[in-house]
Amino acid sequence: MVRLPVRAGRMTALIGITEIEAAAERIAGHVVRTPTVPSPGLSALLGVPVTAKLELLQRTGSFKARGATAKLLSLTDAERAAGVVAVSGGNHGIAVAVMAAALDVKATVVMPRSAPVRSVETAEEAGASVRLTDDMDGAFALVTRLQEEGLTLVHPFADPVVIAGQGTVGLEFAEDAGELTDVLVSIGGGGLIAGVATALRARRPGLRIWGVETEGAEAMSRALAAGGPVPVALSSIVTTLSAPAVSRLTYDHVAAQVEEILVVPDREALEGSLELAEHAKVWTEPAAGCLLPAARRVVQRVGDGARIGLVVCGGNATAADMAAWTSRFGLR
Numbered sequence: 001m002v003r004l005p006v007r008a009g010r011m012t013a014l015i016g017i018t019e020i021e022a023a024a025e026r027i028a029g030h031v032v033r034t035p036t037v038p039s040p041g042l043s044a045l046l047g048v049p050v051t052a053k054l055e056l057l058q059r060t061g062s063f064k065a066r067g068a069t070a071k072l073l074s075l076t077d078a079e080r081a082a083g084v085v086a087v088s089g090g091n092h093g094i095a096v097a098v099m100a101a102a103l104d105v106k107a108t109v110v111m112p113r114s115a116p117v118r119s120v121e122t123a124e125e126a127g128a129s130v131r132l133t134d135d136m137d138g139a140f141a142l143v144t145r146l147q148e149e150g151l152t153l154v155h156p157f158a159d160p161v162v163i164a165g166q167g168t169v170g171l172e173f174a175e176d177a178g179e180l181t182d183v184l185v186s187i188g189g190g191g192l193i194a195g196v197a198t199a200l201r202a203r204r205p206g207l208r209i210w211g212v213e214t215e216g217a218e219a220m221s222r223a224l225a226a227g228g229p230v231p232v233a234l235s236s237i238v239t240t241l242s243a244p245a246v247s248r249l250t251y252d253h254v255a256a257q258v259e260e261i262l263v264v265p266d267r268e269a270l271e272g273s274l275e276l277a278e279h280a281k282v283w284t285e286p287a288a289g290c291l292l293p294a295a296r297r298v299v300q301r302v303g304d305g306a307r308i309g310l311v312v313c314g315g316n317a318t319a320a321d322m323a324a325w326t327s328r329f330g331l332r
Helices: 017-027 040-046 064-073 077-082 091-102 117-125 136-148 160-176 191-203 219-226 248-257 266-280 291-302 319-328
Strands: 002-005 036-038 050-054 084-087 107-112 129-133 182-186 208-214 260-264 308-312
Touching (some): 017 191, 040 050, 040 266, 040 291, 064 084, 064 160, 084 136, 091 107, 091 117, 117 129, 129 136, 160 191, 160 248, 160 308, 182 191, 191 208, 219 248, 260 266, 260 291, 266 291, 291 308
Parallel strands (some): 050 308, 107 129, 182 308, 208 260
Antiparallel strands (some): 002 260, 036 050
C-alpha cells in the first residue's frame, strides 16, 4: 500500500456546508437516509470501534443517487425537455438512468465496454439510451459531442451541485454516528470525498479524513503528486473508481481537507469485500472493499485510540463478478 501526502496548491472556490444542507432539503423524499451503524464484527477484526455508513443500501445500490438527484432537480424546464447525458464506469450511470426515469427526464448514459454488464443492463432497463465506447477516454469524448447536440451533462464529479448532493452522506454521518476520530472514503473522481469532507469538516472539525484508491485507478494521488489534475492510465478491476483524471474542483477539496490518500492493490480491495461480507454481513463491491485494508493502516498509524468510520459507498457487484475476481486472484 502506498501513502501519498496531500499537497495544497492554487485553490478554486470550494462548496460549503450551506450548499450541502440545501441539497439535503432538495433530495429528501427522493433518496434513502441510509443506516449508520456500529459494526461489532469489524470492530473485533480491527481491534478498535468501527462505524459504517451503509450507502450500499441507497437507491440504485450506491451513493451516486444523491448527486444525480440533486442535479436533475436543478434543471430548467428547457434542460429537462432536451434531456441529460452521463458518463460512467457503472454506478453513476445506473443512478442517472433510474433517477431520471423517476423524475421523467430523458437520459443517455455513456459507458466504456469494461463497465459491469449488470450496470449496462440496469441502465437500459430503467429506460436510458446506453452508448458503449472502447474506453473511458472515448466515453468522455462522446459525451462532449452529445453536449454539443444540446444534452445537459450530469457529470459524475466535476459539478458543485453533484458534489453537494454527495456531501449529504457526510451530513448524515456527522449527525448519526457516535464518537469518531478517522473516516475513510473511497475515491474515483473525488466527488464523494469532496462532499463528505466538506460536511464533516463543518460539523466535526476534529476528524481526520482519509481517501482510498486502488492501484491502476490513482487519479487523485497522481494529481496530488503533480500539483494538479493529470491524465492517468487505468488498469484496476475496480471500474467504479476508474476516472481518467480528477477535476480541479475535487482536487482542491481533497488538497484542503483530506489527511492522506492510501492506495490499495486490487487483490486487497477484493479481500476487503470478502471480509466485509464475513464480518460486517454486507455485500460490497471492491470500491468499498478497499476501505478495510486502508483502515488497518490507519489504525496502525493512529493507535488504539482510533474510532473508525467507513463510508461503504456501494454494493453493485454481482455474484458472477465476485466469483471471477476471486478466481483471478486465487482467493477462497
